[in-house]
Amino acid sequence: MAGVQVANVSRSFGAHKALDDVSIDFADGGFYALLGPSGSGKTTLLRQIAGFDFPDSGRISIGGESVERVPVEKRRIGMVFQNYALFPNMSVADNVAFGLSVRGENKAVIATEVQRALDLVQLGKLGGRRPHQLSGGQRQRVALARAIVTKPRVLLLDEPLGALDKALRVDMQIELKRIQREIGITTIFVTHDQEEALTMSDRIGILRDGRLVQEGPPEEIYDRPKSEFAATFLGDANIFRGDATGNGIRLPDGTAIAAKVGDRLAGGAKASCAVRPERIRIATDAVVSDAADANMLKGKVSKRIFAGNNSTYFVERAGQTLKVIVQNTGADRLAEGQDVVLRWSPESTVLIAAG
């Protein structure tokens, strides 16, 4: 196994910078998700690591060894893409065996390794089938078995679950995580699905316009986004904009919002505060239920969306629509048009510099 180091990698296509000075350390045995809008450079980064494409500048090493001059087939990387392209006229077992056959392994070794890989993806009994006799999820498992049978050092997954429906996708997320743990392989995973990134990975990197905007464990990015973009791209956030007051901001109407301890920006600078919708309490009066909820705003409910275990309230206030998510406890529901008071703690408020 091996970690992957990407250092100051840039790659342009004509005038377009697909990757702009990206540095990420993918830890040995870690599960790493790359998130970002369409066109932000995720696939381009995977292609540099795989060796399908080469950086204009920067370094890439795998297991501490520089791979700039190492061709794709020598990098010992396993890959699974959304469009996994199994050979339709070959059996499942022969599909999985392909990489080993090309390498010229002997038949007995191939049979053992193929069976082991198929068992790992829980398709041990289906080796004799053809791809068209499998479900979408099973085909995706074959693609995974094919990628890991050669014992790669690194697994690159580009939207591997993108073609699956929601329920199957969730099953495969659990399965993929189990397999990754079992073989302990460094895995780099590209996804559009933020929930998938949050639940599966040890670390997340968010790309925007070819630049890495933030990188860290899921909890850290969710709880301490460094930009409005990161706050709203990973999860939902209410963004308040105003002038920094040191440990918070003042909104244009004079209301002060206090941020978490340690968040400080020089007074007077333009700044924002991000607050997750589930951190805000909504009530019909200003009774202080918890002294820690020092931030307070008044507003009017414009819409309520019921979603079973929770409800989302949209609250209008000073030309802004705020979002509040409340667990459904069966207690009184607030009606549309009702005046409400929103309260939340400075601890739930992240101060972000403008820009």
Ligand SMILES: Nc1ncnc2c1ncn2[C@@H]1O[C@H](COP(=O)(O)OP(=O)(O)OP(=O)(O)O)[C@@H](O)[C@H]1O
């Ligand atoms: N071979 C190429 N030639 C020209 N432009 C390219 C090439 N490959 C990628 N690009 C451009 O580089 C940018 C990054 O593309 P990339 O495929 O890495 O994005 P992505 O984040 O993976 O997007 P998506 O989520 O849509 O797959 C895009 O603007 C894309 O059009």
